[in-house]
Amino acid sequence: MSSNSALERTINKVLSKKETELISQIDAAYQESLKNIEDSKSKLEAERTKIIESAKKQAENLKRQIVGSSRLNARNKELLMLENDVNEAFEKAKARLMSSGKEESYKSLMTRIIEDSLPTVGSDEVVIECNKNDSELVKKILAESTKKSRIKTKISDQPINVIGGVRVKSADNTMTFDNTLDSRIERLKPLIRKNVARMLRGTAGEEE
Amino acid sequence: MVVKGRIVWVSGPAVKADGMSAAKMYETVEVGDSKLIGEVIRLTGDIAFIQVYESTSGLKPGEPVVGTGQPLSVLLGPGIIGRIYDGIQRPLDEIAQKSGAFIGRGIQTTPVDMKKKFHFVPSMKKGDVVGPGSILGVVDETQLLKHSILVPPYHAKDAKLVDIVAEGDYDLEQVIATSEKDGVKVPLKMYHKWPVRKPRPYAERYDPTVPLVTGQRVIDTYFPIAKGGTGAIPGGFGTGKTVTMHQIAKWADSKVVVYIGCGERGNEMTEVLVEFPHLIDPRSGRPLMERTVLVANTSNMPVAAREASIYTGVTMAEYYRDMGFDVVLVADSTSRWAEALREMSGRLEEMPAEEGYPSYLASRLAEFYERAGRVRALGSPDRAGSVTLVGAVSPSGADFTEPVTTHTIRFIKTFWALDTRLAYSRHYPSINWMQSYSGYLEDVSKWWKENVSPEWYELRSESYHILQREDTLKEIVRLLGPEALPDEEKLVLEVARMIKIGILQQNSFDKVDTYCGPEKQVKLVKLMVKFFKEAQKALKSEVSLTEIRAMPIITQLLKAKFEIPEEQLQKLQDLDKELDEQFRKLSAGGSKTEEVKVVA
Amino acid sequence: MPETTAGIEYTKVAEIKGPLMVIDGITKASFDELVEIETSEGERRLGKVLEVGFGKAVVQVFEGTTGLTITGTKAKFLGKTMEMPVSQELLGRVFDGLGRPNDGLPDPIADKFLDVNGEPMNPERREYPTSFIQTGVSVIDGMLTLVRGQKLPIFSGSGMPHNILAAQIARQAAVVGTKEDFAVVFAAIGVQYSEAQYFKRSLEESGALRRSVLFLNLADDPAIERIITPRVALTVAEYLAYDLGMHVLAILTDMTNYAEALREISAAREEVPGRKGYPGYLYTDLANNYERAGRIKGKDGSVTQVPILSMPADDITHPIPDLTGYITEGQIVLGRDLFRKGVYPPVNVLMSLSRLMKDGVGEGKTRSDHMEVGNQLYDLYSRAQEVRALAEIVGRAGLTGTDLKYLDAGDMFENYFLKQAADENRNLEETLGRAWEVLSTLPEGELTKIKDKHVKQYYKGSK
Ligand SMILES: Nc1ncnc2c1ncn2[C@@H]1O[C@H](COP(=O)(O)OP(=O)(O)OP(=O)(O)O)[C@@H](O)[C@H]1O
């Protein structure tokens, strides 16, 4: 009996141990699942913030893009407007030049232009082209200065449509030197544009 | 008579001018209205071909060419050290003062400050005999360098000194002495000029026997170069030519360093300019800049001046050699110089040889390297000086069979072959120890024996032998894997790895590792060799390779190069003890297994 | 101020061959002079003088010689070299490959006109580049650090994502901080429309377009024009950097097309060729472009260059990548293997290098262990690659324990450190953190490139 009861006791002991173990296991499992839930909750949380973050990032990007583009567009519109104004100013200046043709200063300018142009072409025989109004003036200037130059000159009978100045060609027509006011203005255009733009924008005055 | 010609043709740096029949070959000329500097490189009839050292953009036919009567020359006198010049000895700082951050054209400069006063201490007196190379006296050019004032090599022999100034401060334009021979009096100043394409004469040539100690282990220990010797360092891009050149320029035990940046990067020259004034010469304690001259003709500067820069540099080097100094000249890169030759040759429509290089490429290279040497200088007092020449070579496609590399190899004695594969695996300096060689090994071993360690030669051979064995074993490993080898051979691989990491690899950018003195070099090699022998013994006494591989001493040995600075070399002694101790412990463990065996 | 004297116009065309035109009867022309050509139909093209003698000049025509005739063609020598108008207004603009507006807007109003060839920077006046640029790309920041004023090309091959990488660098390095002193100069050299468009969109999306200047020479644009495209772009970059004090990132893609245009001219001039038919002066010519990166003492701005080039047949020894590598301060090489494996960015780290890294990292700049970590990573990956090759022959069984560790570390390096998303911006702490995680999978004794003190501080593995 005693052995029996001893056996029983042991069984009981084992059983109870199992029981507590079981209970503790269940408890552990419960705790763990709780923790898992906790974990997945925080994971979910993290996932959510990640999604929100990335959405925010996208929104941020979009904002940057929109702000950037609209600023750029505004700037570009301004550039176009400015260009209109510059062109207008330019045309006015040209028109004024056209009408101021008969001043005395024009003659000395024309003289200089011709004197510069003749040797530049580097040919012994040249043809000079100018507009209808200037051909008399050119003739006069040439008559006054031919002694100084060995270059043979001829004035073209075909007038060209320019504001002023001359175009010099070698007699064989292989070289041309364009020294008309039009081409001079064209070359100065960038500089003039810069100055006109400055004035239009109201930024302080001329540069040296 | 001054030659006056007229430009008839312009194509890049090449200009043709007519009316030049009176010009001399290699005469310097002023080209065009903006007076660009050029040099006559060919004469046919009255047409001269001129290479122009500045950009020819905007130059027109018809503009004048005016001769100077002089060949391209450099000014030699105190004030050169510490400066940075372009390829034709124009100081870059002076150019910057005149044209700002970008290099303008037609800028006139003087190579040194002619108004700066130096304290001259005469070493000769009235009545002394003077001749080419005689030392009239000395000035302190920098705190590191006593600059001897030399009588020019072209001066008459056996002249008499009829006048010499007393000790005092003089500038370069002042006459400091007068010589007389056959009634002809010659005023002498502290400088003279010398044509760059002509080697400066000397009295006698000596054999190079003293190593140039560079503090770079793979160079000094395995492939040494001698003072007065020649070396080339070829390698593909990014393999470490420039870093090695910088290392030599920094740490070589020479008195003067001439660094030529020839067609390379601007920033690399800037790096030298920024770094050297702050680096202290380990021997003198003075900033390295006080012994250095830079010649910089970067890749974006005119190519013709690139061609000249090599000669400008070597002429300055010879000048300091003639004072009795050891001079080392490094040229980075001679390939860019060869390309400049090729470009000019192409523009002159010469018949090309291989890859478009002119047929005279080889002879030009030979002439250049021939200017190295240890010599007895002209004049009294008796003195020996040397010029060591080291040239980088940049082979296209890292292909060593291209013309510049193959021709260079013919004229140099030390060959440091850089290996792209080593560089890819970050083994720096990526000098391939199987391909490289030194023709000075035997010559310098005496110096090592006498000055550093009697065992030097043996240690070098033994450690090199391990590397050689590894090289043959590598083939087998590649086919069968390392486990196929017996332990004894696996040990060879292991120790070879240790030598590669602990000795051959050297990090130039580590404060400690950048310079490794001769003593440390020998000791490190000795430790590795000792480790090998001990490990072999241990293997024989049945210690397993795994146990050997796990020894903590290995990592310590590998890190000793940067963990133990020059001032604490006694720590290497400690390592040595530690090595003994660890092997003792191992074999103590091993003897147990032996006992077991005996019992069984 | 622009020239006030006009140039002479010549009509005696002696010969037209390839992109070249030989003009006779020249009395005044100078080397490098800009030439305006008018076809018999009145169309205008630009060119420049390559060679000039009495009575003869060789002119290279940028837009090609197609349609030019011996008679009826006029060539006007403009008395100046090619110039680019520059001003702050260039930001946000798009130009063609010769620097002419391409966006429907007027010519920019110039602050000044600059010779597009530039002048060599005096090395004595250079400021040595030392400021770290965080690109947010781990492999670059950790192992191939880019510094301000560096020239660091991307060597790529056909079909590989060099544009995505370059755009990511531009976005994350130059733009995300939206510091107002940043600017991007982008030069498309003979690339496809879609590639240029991708870049433009990327800049637009990050709001950086208004801080960018674009030069577009597309695949169907004249080839010879490509000689000029990088030059105008770099001229603008220098202006923005040194006159306006901006930090400029210049991206030039694809330099291979540039070199091919150069070869075409050289061939037409019948010059003696160097390797693969490229002219002997290719090195010098490329250097004249690449060396236009850097910083200047006493000035705020910088020009950082990221040229892109495709290696013909993925061959790094081809003259174009080869000579580029000899000039630039390192290279980022994209690898076909990694690309096939789907790793982005597919940077072949062993072939890649940043030479200025050593000067841009470390104590006081980034972190004191940065350089050593970079070196150790190289070592790790190089060992891993060796072991991989070995494992293919002998199998894993033939490897030692340490070898196996390297094998795994190599995989981790690729997947955890190298690989990242094209819009993922990692800061340096994260990059170095990842690096240490990879390194910590090796035994401590393997870290032979790292000082003991750093191992103590950061190593997380077992002995
Ligand atoms: N001894 C060294 N220690 C550490 N790093 C080195 C060493 N040698 C070379 N390197 C590394 O290799 C890089 C390239 O070296 P270097 O600039 O000397 O190459 P190079 O051969 O001159 O190339 P190139 O022909 O393109 O000029 C260096 O920036 C550095 O990162």
Ligand SMILES: [Mg+2]
């Ligand atoms: Mg180099």
